Amino acid sequence: MFNSKNKDVQQYLTQKALDLCDMGFDAIRLDHATGPCYAFWKYFVRNIKAKYPKVRLIGEVWGELDFKPHFYIRYFLNKLRYDAQEARQLEYVGIFDGVLDFRYQQFMCEAVHKENVIINNRKLQEEVKLHFARYPTGFQLWLFLDNHDLNRFLFECGGNEKLFEDGIYYSQQQYMPWLMFYGTEKEFTNKKSIFDGTPYADERVRMCLN
Known part of the structure; x- marks a missing residue:
């Protein structure tokens, strides 16, 4: 289990994604995207996009969030208006280029x-x-x-x-x-x-x- 708040972990995993981009990958599916903290994804996305702005980063957003929602009130209201899965997916707008629906x-x-x-x-x-x-x-x-x-x-x-x-x-x-x-x-x-x-x-x- 990686500690996604650790700077070394953030650098290591981001570099592995950059290695894929170097090989020509133009989209990456991010497994269990609800697991890593928001600080990790901010670092990851910023560094990938700096070198490969056209690469699509697509999150697998399914199941319970391992971290508290980034905007708790918005998340809570979305759960009331829609359902839990919709609220989870909407939570990652502005973080990824998209999600598996x-x-x-x-x-x-x-x-x-x-x-x-x-x-x-x-x-x-x-x-x-x-x-x-x-x-x-x-x-x-x-x-x-x-x-x-x-x-x-x-x-x-x-x-x-x-x-x-x-x-x-x-x-x-x-x-x-x-x-x-x-x-x-x-x-x-x-x-x-x-x-x-x-x-x-x-x-x-x-x-x-x-």
Whole structure:
């Protein structure tokens, strides 16, 4: 466990990111972005952007914040107006270039669970439209339907391939970047939820390609 308040840690991890940029990376996904302190991210972003201003820094903002919110009142009000995940993502506006949009993924799962329809789903369309409007122009919401920490989207669709395909099509029509988890193109799914309390259950969605 790194102490992100330590100056040596800040310099070391920032240099590792700069090494990636030197190799030609033009975007970096920042895992567990809610873990490091704000001082770390301020140092990290300032130094990356000084040398590579066009590199996109995208945070994985999901789960509880390890540090108190930067602007507690704003965060508290966002939790009252929206929900916890939306509040977390909004907390990193002005820090990163964007975030992986877990709230969008939740909207998509809610649509297939409750209405069993995506295309021409007016409720979903309105929710997504309002969600996007909460973020300033230039802040990227990177959309996805599933990843290595979540159930496969086909599982969330109850195995319904039409819903699954509609989810992909709908996501591709948005004006935000869209990410496809490996295996989605082969209709990978899991037979049991990875959230059933079983140790290492996430291995159910991390199967190897043939």
